[in-house]
Amino acid sequence: MSYAIIETGGKQLRVEPGRFYDIDLLPAEQGEQISLDNVLLVQHDGDVHIGQPLVEGALVEGTVMRHLRGKKIIVYKMRPKKKTRKKRGHRQELTRLMIDSISINGKVLASEEKSSAAELQTSATELTPVSTETTTEPTEVSSPVETETTAEVETTSEEA
Numbered sequence: 001m002s003y004a005i006i007e008t009g010g011k012q013l014r015v016e017p018g019r020f021y022d023i024d025l026l027p028a029e030q031g032e033q034i035s036l037d038n039v040l041l042v043q044h045d046g047d048v049h050i051g052q053p054l055v056e057g058a059l060v061e062g063t064v065m066r067h068l069r070g071k072k073i074i075v076y077k078m079r080p081k082k083k084t085r086k087k088r089g090h091r092q093e094l095t096r097l098m099i100d101s102i103s104i105n106g107k108v109l110a111s112e113e114k115s116s117a118a119e120l121q122t123s124a125t126e127l128t129p130v131s132t133e134t135t136t137e138p139t140e141v142s143s144p145v146e147t148e149t150t151a152e153v154e155t156t157s158e159e160a
Contacts, residue, residue: 002110004060004102005041012040015099018112020065025093028064034097036060042102044109057105065096 003016009024028034039058042049049055070092077086101111 002042002044002102004039004043004058006036006060007038007040008036015060015102017099017101017110020096020098022068022070022094022096024095025067026064026095026097028095030064030066032064033100034062034064036062042104042109044102049104055104059103060099061101061103062097062099065098068094068096070094 001016003014005012005014007013008026011024013021013023015021026034037054037059039055039060040051040053042055042058049058051058073090073092075086075088075090078084099112102109
């Protein structure tokens with residue numbers, strides 16, 4: 001499993017190929033390819049490259065899926081005993097970015113196709129059949145409800 005730690009929008013984020021992340025708004029159109037070169041760390045099959053502060057020649061490529069707005073945050077300021085209150089709401093503008101590949105010096109370490117193929121291969125090996133015996137005898141199939149149940153209710157009346 002490969003991953004990289006990138007810096008975007010003043011925040012550090014751990015990214016993996018084949019996953020999408022919501023980051024601060026990027027000046028790009030929907031469907032456009034983006035290259036992020038602020039890579040702080042790259043890990044691939046136990047081989048770790050740590051930058052000082054950035055990894056030289058490292059590149060994370062992604063595709064802009066869409067632009068959206070984050071969850072609303074309420075900012076409430078109040079000064080006690082002064083009758084001063086301010087209530088404001090804020091929604092952050094975000095970009096949903098699908099990570100396509102992680103590369104160093106032009107060599108692609110991990111890409112979306114490789115990671116999805118590896119996941120399919122591991123899931124196929126985990127799904128081994130429990131029993132390989134086949135039977136040729138017919139089995140009986142019963143209908144869901146064949147018997148009817150009747151309930152007898154006794155009514156008593158009290159006369160006064």
